Amino acid sequence: MIVDVALPLSLAFIMFSLGFGLTPADFGRVLTMPKAVATGVVMQIVAVPLTAFVLLQLFNLPPALAFGVMLLSFCPGGVTSNVLTKLGAGNVALSITLTAVVSLLSVVTVPLLVSWAASAFLEAEAPDINVTSIAIAMFAITVLPVLLGLGMRKLAAAKAEKLERVMSRVAVVLFAVIVFAAIGTNWVLITENFAHLGPFFVSMNILLLVVGVLVARVIGLSGADGICIAIEMGVQNAALGIAVAGLVANAAGITEYAVPSALYGIIMYLVTIPAIFILRRLFNPVSVPGRGMT
Template identity: 45%
Template sequence: MGIVVGVVLPLGLAFIMFSLGLGLTVSDFVRIVKQPFAFVVGAVNQVLLLPVVTFALVLAFGLGPELAIGFMILAFCPGGVTSNILSRLARGDVALSVSLTAVISLLSMITVPPLLALAMGFFSGGTAEPVSISGIAVQLFLLTTVPILLGLALRHFAPATTNRISPVIAHLANGLFVFIVGLALVANWSVFVENFPILAPSIISLLILLLGTGFAVARLSGLPVSQIKTISIETGVQNSTLGIAVAAMLSGQEAGFSIYALPAAVYGILMYVVAAPVIAWFRGLEATIKDKV
């Protein structure tokens, strides 16, 4: 298991982030400067409101320290390729979704480590292991920022090659996601079974709260329907693979898949269950809300 956590997990995450980079163009970043308001609303939701809502839910459900930290790790993670796919299925603003996912993922090496240290200190108190902010930042840079930039560079300088390999890369990335989530569950199976009665309702509640919060904030901000849907999805759908990887960084590869990874692993499955009816509703939303674009 040490080899899986120490080698397969980081390489798998890097590959998934590389697949995200392949879907990016320079125009995705230029668009933020030209149309900043929707991006700012989505970024504030992800970086600030998402952890606050998660923190309140963790306290409301009275989760133990390890599971609580696992939830907060998930809350600190950006969206992933899945959020882009769901935005497309929901007929949302896919360009905004890609921009949010890309920028928040690139910034994760700065935002995640200090927030993680705060969560560890709050929930574990005097028993908390010291968190190496710089060490985790370096690992996140190597596993998220570098692969994304490599994918972006390949797309920019070799678009024809990128178009040929992108479908294969996407399928492999999806397979790695399923593999990593499955391993994290199997490694903590007894803990998963023991805590499922509280894990399932807490994660489902979190998903509903986050999707609802994203929707409400975006609508109150006066954004068009397509962007409301995208911001809702970007707020509610997180990169669970990154959450599992951060949990491994926190516990060390010798510990295997720790309990910290359990919320992200369960979330990686339940998010589809909760998101499916929401996406179905979103697809017909223009009929009930007048788009202001």
């Protein structure tokens, strides 16, 4: 019961902190840097799930875990992607915009893609997927908190910068709590499948980072934009993946479908943090100053 209440509330606060960290300029970048924003959105919504799907054809994962991998791949960038983008000398302003835009779009894209993935990977074992119900629930725990955060920032404009830092730190702590709670709840299942899931996620994370940088380079974006897009692809909102798994299963607690999101919530940092320093040296991006970090 505690988990069922704490999980959506924690995710809602994480999304509220995202909204509180946004300004009109973050959405204005859709018009001022359309090529970079459009590329980042397409790579996040299309290329990440496609990469996960292709890799699943090469790895022999149980259907429930394969479905959980796809759930994770449908999620937007993680709450710390902006921090990691700054660390990698990427375009922080672009990172903030992409996180916001893809998070808002996810209320439409995730339910539809989840319905397809359930049929493709679970087949006869697939639970009944109510796309509308999932969309409404996602709106309540993602879009609504973001909008409330935007409104609260306007009301607390004088103290916004200080409050933003505090909320960002709390959001990161809550994210860690959600991930570790999911791991603890499914510890036996994780240890039984780690030999498969571990190599799978390391491969997936590296591939996403490399593809993000290379695509950006091929179409003529700057090195800083490429680093940003790569990190947005490689660092997923695992907390949302865990929450969506619960919505799909319509069951109490943290379900089996949430295991991939929980495990990736740790692996993505172990891979991404050293990788961004390598990418930074290889592509020598010129860091673009950001307004701040969410």
